[in-house]
Amino acid sequence: MTAAASPPELLRAPLVVEFPFTRSLGPVQSAFLSGLRERVLLGVRTCGGTVMVPPAEYDPVTAEEIRELVEVGATGTVTTWAWNGRPRPHQPLDTPFAWVLVRLDGADTALLHALDVPGPESVRTGMRVRVRWAAERAGAITDIACFEPYEGPAAGHGTPHDGAFADAVTGIVAEARLDYTYSPGRAQTAYIKGLSEQRTVGERCPSCRKVYVPPRGACPTCGVATTDQIEVGPAGTVTTYCIVNIKAKNLDIEVPYVYAHIALDGAGLALHGRIGGIPYDQVRMGLRVEPVWTEGGRYPDHYRPTGEPDADYDAYKELI
Known part of the structure; x- marks a missing residue:
């Protein structure tokens, strides 16, 4: 009886796909990122009165253009979360953290970011958190270094804002990167x-x-x-x-x-x-x-x- 031939060893190699591209910003996104640089959190009020953070330029229900900017608080409530025990390169923190959706005070929608806590037992839906600002800010979502637990009062309740900032951010380079092990x-x-x-x-x-x-x-x-x-x-x-x-x-x-x-x-x-x-x-x-x-x-x-x-x-x- 002849033994069956063993299958050939499959190749495996690390693969990195990168596609950084430069994009211009409209007035809403420009105000949002310029605000982050100045430690100001801005949303936009939709036609139905909902305050969206991050802001969009068109109403997701009616598709109408929206421009009414609203300043919200740097504190908020966790609406849901997932634990990240093995952070990947270029993620907000290099130690294990929680991905959280945070509804900022004064907003009706949630913002996705990292929460710095020692372990999953320290996270729960409904917990109060606040923004930890990056030491150096340039007008990007990374100006929010992460969120951290917070037990103080709410700060900010939907104050109108004109969106005017000196030297406003008008364009960004969006970094798109995927690295993984590939077998053909x-x-x-x-x-x-x-x-x-x-x-x-x-x-x-x-x-x-x-x-x-x-x-x-x-x-x-x-x-x-x-x-x-x-x-x-x-x-x-x-x-x-x-x-x-x-x-x-x-x-x-x-x-x-x-x-x-x-x-x-x-x-x-x-x-x-x-x-x-x-x-x-x-x-x-x-x-x-x-x-x-x-x-x-x-x-x-x-x-x-x-x-x-x-x-x-x-x-x-x-x-x-």
Whole structure:
């Protein structure tokens, strides 16, 4: 009796996805963030009289524009909470804390932030808290360092505010970041290991017979598992392309350059790659190309012309 082959070891690696972007602020958000810098908490009164903190620029019920600013208190009541025993980088506190929704005095909605307490036994719905301001403030939600327990009287009950601040905050850079451990799964593990050997490996659908590169483990059209590994390429055909005129951060490539969809020989759909070794204005549909591997041969750095005649349109039109 033959022992079954053990499955290949799956790859795992840390992955960070970041997308910081710059946005301008309208009068309401500008007043809110400018107020935080000055230790003033502002909400906005809706058409129905509800005071929203954080403020919105349009009424969530009627969709009408709202501009009536209201100053609320720096104290409030916890409406619900969840314990965070393992803070992640860039969170408000680097020690365990509670995420809390706090209805500030004078507000009708709740603000999400961190509560600094020694343990989950110290948190309860209905407990009173107050803002702990950051020592240095710049006009951001981080100007509230966190909340802390509070037993004193309420402070602030919905006082009108004109929203005027010297040197108002008019724009922010919003930091979006996700970091986690990623495993590409069985199919893409085989694909990545193939690239390390300068081979491009796809998988064929047993139903429609398309060869998918990179493989996905299942056919997106038929919904059946793909297990038959097929080596494709290395050469392929440019099916369509775009000219890039904006230099990307941390990408050492002179503009303009070309990114193209490339149908590798034997593949059932095109993958994308950069075209090099030819002036950007000479790239064209049907151009035959081959990979140029990175130093160490881990993956194709770009694709260059093979010198072959261009492929006939009928040979790749179904792959556009």
